Amino acid sequence: MNFLAPWGFWFLLLVPVVLLFYLFxxxxxxxxxxxxxFWQEVIKSYPTRHFFLRFRRLFSLxxxxxxxxxxxxxxxRPEPSGWENLPAATVVVLDGRLPMQxxxxxxxxxxxxxxxxxxxxxxxxxPHHQVGLIVMENQxxxxxxxxxxxxxxxxxxxxxxxxxxxxxxxxxxxxxxxIAFSYEGESxxxxxxxxxxxxxxxxNKDEGEENKNVQWVSVGYARPNLALRQFQARRLVNSPQTxxxxxxxxxxxxQPEEVDLEITWEEQLFEARSFTIPxxxxxxxxxxxxxxxxxxxxxxxKANMIPRRAERDFLSEDNVRFLLLQPxxxxxxxxxxxxxxxxxxxxxxDYQVEYEYLNRESFRWEMAKLFDVVIVDGAMEGWxxxxxxxxxxxxxxxxxxxxxxxxxxxxxxxxxHVMGNHDVVRLGEFERIQIQETQVLERHLPGxxxxxxxxxxxxxxxxxxxxxxxxxxxxxxIQVGFKxxxxxFARRVAFPVFMSQAVQWLKKEESEMxxxxxxxxxxxxxxxxxxxxxxxxxxxxxxxxxxxxQNIERKIAIQPDTxxxxxxxxxxxxxxxxxxxxxxxxxxxxxxxxWWILAFCGLIFSSVEWILFNRRRTE
Amino acid sequence: MIDVSARNDALFDAxxxxxxxxxxxxxxxxxxxxxxxxxKAHRMGSSLEFADYRNYVPGDDIRNIDWNLYGRLDxxxxxxxxxxxxxHVHLLIDCSKSMHFGNDSMKxxxxxxxxxxxxxxxxxxxxxxxxxxxxxxxxxxxxICRGKNQFHRILKFLRTLGVxxxxxxxEKSIRHFVSQGxxxxxxxxxxxxxxxxxxxxxxxxxxxxxxxxxxxxxxxxEELSPTLKGDIRLQEVEGLREIEITADRKLIEAYEKxxxxxxxxxxxxxxxxxxxxxxxxAEMDFEExxxxxxxxxxxxx
Numbered sequence: 001m002n003f004l005a006p007w008g009f010w011f012l013l014l015v016p017v018v019l020l021f022y023l024f025x026x027x028x029x030x031x032x033x034x035x036x037x038f039w040q041e042v043i044k045s046y047p048t049r050h051f052f053l054r055f056r057r058l059f060s061l062x063x064x065x066x067x068x069x070x071x072x073x074x075x076x077r078p079e080p081s082g083w084e085n086l087p088a089a090t091v092v093v094l095d096g097r098l099p100m101q102x103x104x105x106x107x108x109x110x111x112x113x114x115x116x117x118x119x120x121x122x123x124x125x126x127p128h129h130q131v132g133l134i135v136m137e138n139q140x141x142x143x144x145x146x147x148x149x150x151x152x153x154x155x156x157x158x159x160x161x162x163x164x165x166x167x168x169x170x171x172x173x174x175x176x177x178x179i180a181f182s183y184e185g186e187s188x189x190x191x192x193x194x195x196x197x198x199x200x201x202x203x204n205k206d207e208g209e210e211n212k213n214v215q216w217v218s219v220g221y222a223r224p225n226l227a228l229r230q231f232q233a234r235r236l237v238n239s240p241q242t243x244x245x246x247x248x249x250x251x252x253x254x255q256p257e258e259v260d261l262e263i264t265w266e267e268q269l270f271e272a273r274s275f276t277i278p279x280x281x282x283x284x285x286x287x288x289x290x291x292x293x294x295x296x297x298x299x300x301x302k303a304n305m306i307p308r309r310a311e312r313d314f315l316s317e318d319n320v321r322f323l324l325l326q327p328x329x330x331x332x333x334x335x336x337x338x339x340x341x342x343x344x345x346x347x348x349x350d351y352q353v354e355y356e357y358l359n360r361e362s363f364r365w366e367m368a369k370l371f372d373v374v375i376v377d378g379a380m381e382g383w384x385x386x387x388x389x390x391x392x393x394x395x396x397x398x399x400x401x402x403x404x405x406x407x408x409x410x411x412x413x414x415x416x417h418v419m420g421n422h423d424v425v426r427l428g429e430f431e432r433i434q435i436q437e438t439q440v441l442e443r444h445l446p447g448x449x450x451x452x453x454x455x456x457x458x459x460x461x462x463x464x465x466x467x468x469x470x471x472x473x474x475x476x477x478i479q480v481g482f483k484x485x486x487x488x489f490a491r492r493v494a495f496p497v498f499m500s501q502a503v504q505w506l507k508k509e510e511s512e513m514x515x516x517x518x519x520x521x522x523x524x525x526x527x528x529x530x531x532x533x534x535x536x537x538x539x540x541x542x543x544x545x546x547x548x549x550q551n552i553e554r555k556i557a558i559q560p561d562t563x564x565x566x567x568x569x570x571x572x573x574x575x576x577x578x579x580x581x582x583x584x585x586x587x588x589x590x591x592x593x594x595w596w597i598l599a600f601c602g603l604i605f606s607s608v609e610w611i612l613f614n615r616r617r618t619e
Numbered sequence: 620m621i622d623v624s625a626r627n628d629a630l631f632d633a634x635x636x637x638x639x640x641x642x643x644x645x646x647x648x649x650x651x652x653x654x655x656x657x658x659k660a661h662r663m664g665s666s667l668e669f670a671d672y673r674n675y676v677p678g679d680d681i682r683n684i685d686w687n688l689y690g691r692l693d694x695x696x697x698x699x700x701x702x703x704x705x706x707h708v709h710l711l712i713d714c715s716k717s718m719h720f721g722n723d724s725m726k727x728x729x730x731x732x733x734x735x736x737x738x739x740x741x742x743x744x745x746x747x748x749x750x751x752x753x754x755x756x757x758x759x760x761x762x763i764c765r766g767k768n769q770f771h772r773i774l775k776f777l778r779t780l781g782v783x784x785x786x787x788x789x790e791k792s793i794r795h796f797v798s799q800g801x802x803x804x805x806x807x808x809x810x811x812x813x814x815x816x817x818x819x820x821x822x823x824x825x826x827x828x829x830x831x832x833x834x835x836x837x838x839x840x841e842e843l844s845p846t847l848k849g850d851i852r853l854q855e856v857e858g859l860r861e862i863e864i865t866a867d868r869k870l871i872e873a874y875e876k877x878x879x880x881x882x883x884x885x886x887x888x889x890x891x892x893x894x895x896x897x898x899x900x901a902e903m904d905f906e907e908x909x910x911x912x913x914x915x916x917x918x919x920x
Binding site: 028029030031032033034035036037038039040041042043045046056 | 717718720811813815839842845847849850851852853854855856860861862863864865870873874877878881
């Protein structure tokens with residue numbers, strides 16, 4: 001056994017002092033009485049008390065020595081010999097995500113069990129074995145980097161509770177590794193979770209770093225659960241009036257399950273479906289809805305999955321999902337052209353766009369800041385002074401303009417490559433576009449970042465460019481190397497898709513999903529309400545959507561999302577904490593440090609001693 | 620007047636003495652004395668107090684014939700006078716160590732004061748007074764005193780009484796007292812009766828011998844309700860015995876219960892055997908005891 005504070009043994013010198021003090025203190029006062037007859041009769045009537053009184057001083061002395069011994073032992077902070085084998089640093093990743101709220105038969109949820117496991121580890125924190133704490137929520141959160149103080153760690157841990165969030169636990173593991181392995185000496189990472197997905201665990205092992213010592217401590221086991229894992233909505237780009245709802249339902253049970261699925265629109269039943277999910281499988285449901293008119297306000301939607309089963313669902317929290325379907329305000333577009341009626345009519349037909357027409361000669365760059373997007377048809381004079389339209393200007397330009405282009409021209413080029421996963425050109429069949437002539441765009445402009453969206457004869461003809469300078473808004477530019485009238489692009493199906501997506505990208509609407517929020521995400525609902533389009537936030541204060549005041553500004557947290565798995569099931573995988581417990585065999589005394597318990601026992605004995613031997617002195 | 624307050628250790632002041640002169644010891648029964656005294660006897664005697672007439676019969680003392688009545692009625696009548704007798708008063712003072720319990724031996728002091736006062740009252744009535752101090756089996760006495768001029772002798776004797784060296788044995792002391800063939804009379808016993816030999820045999824013996832007994836149970840308040848707290852080693856003043864206790868409320872209550880039972884037992888014993896009983900606390904006002912409590916108890920009038 002080691003002692004972390006051996007200097008405390010100097011206090012052994014107090015033993016003779018205590019003995020002297022005790023002997024002095026316990027000398028009873030001599031009082032004369034006229035007769036002892038009555039006292040003897042009294043004592044006879046309390047035989048047990050008398051017996052106790054005969055040995056009371058001995059008891060008292062023993063208790064005093066025991067108290068001193070316990071306090072002394074607590075002072076020197078003993079470290080059991082079993083702890084010598086512990087690594088120098090242990091970083092614990094505690095899973096605080098939604099699946100940890102799964103309740104067991106004893107009504108404890110997995111998170112509470114996990115916390116108890118972590119408390120046992122915390123108890124071993126010493127200067128020779130430091131412990132760090134990371135909680136995985138939607139993002140990994142470091143509670144304590146590395147600490148030798150179990151009290152601090154315990155206090156921090158006690159403040160943590162399971163959240164409704166989901167996130168990638170690998171991120172927390174990576175962070176833990178960085179912390180653990182930055183510490184000198186042997187270190188390890190313990191991940192306490194109920195996620196039994198072996199692919200996640202194996203994925204970490206496969207990275208094969210040296211000294212990697214990541215251990216997965218499972219606090220969960222397979223329990224029947226049905227989960228609504230995904231509820232999202234998006235507008236179809238090529239049909240903005242159409243909203244598609246995506247739902248994913250998983251059956252983690254070992255037998256097929258029937259479920260009812262209800263979707264409500266502002267608490268009004270909107271859609272109801274029933275279906276059967278085979279055992280262990282996931283089913284996706286897509287529900288397209290055509291809106292009669294553009295949304296004016298945000299809409300609160302709720303999807304509720306009701307399992308048709310007699311037994312309870314072990315994680316009922318994942319049977320409900322919410323989303324906010326937000327209106328998309330029309331983009332303010334300035335069309336700078338010399339009479340391109342086709343482009344003008346196209347913009348007029350798109351209800352997501354409010355456009356204004358301006359002759360090219362009347363255009364000034366200062367006007368660009370007043371619009372979300374500026375569409376420039378054809379080359380412009382003074383185009384070369386790009387510095388003037390820095391700071392937030394968004395341009396979609398067609399045709400040659402002398403800037404960002406090379407001298408090379410292509411006659412009747414063939415589209416050879418399309419960056420199909422890009423927000424601007426996806427879903428469009430650019431390969432069918434016939435172009436009479438195009439100017440090859442420069443691959444690199446100094447100071448700009450760019451993506452080549454479409455290549456013809458392996459030369460760039462449509463590109464996105466953007467740059468961000470300090471304290472300035474980002475400048476975005478979609479450059480098309482040919483004129484509309486010199487191609488049949490405008491007559492292709494790809495064109496409205498391209499235009500809609502180009503305007504959205506320029507507006508910085510990058511996500512294809514509209515109106516969805518990530519689980520646990522905070523949405524401003526106070527002063528920023530207008531900005532975040534959550535003006536009617538009160539209607540969202542329903543089950544699963546929380547409000548909170550943070551420095552006057554009101555915020556709303558969206559409960560669960562969607563993207564991450566909520567798999568409780570480990571397909572029969574059992575808890576594996578036993579193998580760790582072999583290393584923590586001396587943790588049987590509870591969650592507090594050794595010396596705390598010793599000191600506490602000392603105080604208890606001190607109180608007992610006082611009650612037994614001193615209380616009557618002061619009665 | 621006798622100056623009893625001349626010394627610092629005077630038992631009471633001179634003013635109080637004058638009040639004592641108006642008091643007289645009361646006895647419940649007729650106890651004939653041998654000598655002439657001031658106490659009325661329930662028989663005819665030779666005092667100056669006229670009691671009755673009776674017919675003359677030959678042999679009567681002709682000096683007692685009422686010649687005036689003979690002149691009026693022409694018959695001889697003998698004048699009868701009340702007899703005035705003395706009383707033998709025995710004051711038994713417990714001198715055991717237990718009587719020296721408490722601050723300044725207040726119990727013992729109270730005993731001496733009572734003995735002195737009662738002696739003075741008795742001497743004022745021309746009673747025979749004899750004061751005894753008993754401790755263990757020893758019994759010392761002042762000798763018979765009569766008349767107020769003997770009060771100094773009593774006081775001198777009282778001053779000689781001190782702490783006895785032995786534990787009191789009340790029964791043996793009384794047996795010793797009785798065996799000396801004392802004259803019957805009033806016995807005033809002043810003690811705390813804490814002796815291990817008990818009080819029953821001694822008091823019963825006195826009663827059996829025809830004494831009229833008045834028990835003055837002298838106690839200290841601390842003996843009735845101790846103010847002890849915590850761990851204490853109790854030492855008996857009469858002996859070398861010691862015990863250790865942890866005094867708490869419960870223990871004190873139990874002690875008080877036992878003491879109360881003892882006092883009530885003594886009280887009942889006295890009542891059933893026709894003995895007077897008066898509890899005297901050392902802390903009480905002595906004058907109040909003499910002038911009020913003893914009069915109320917019909918020990919004095």
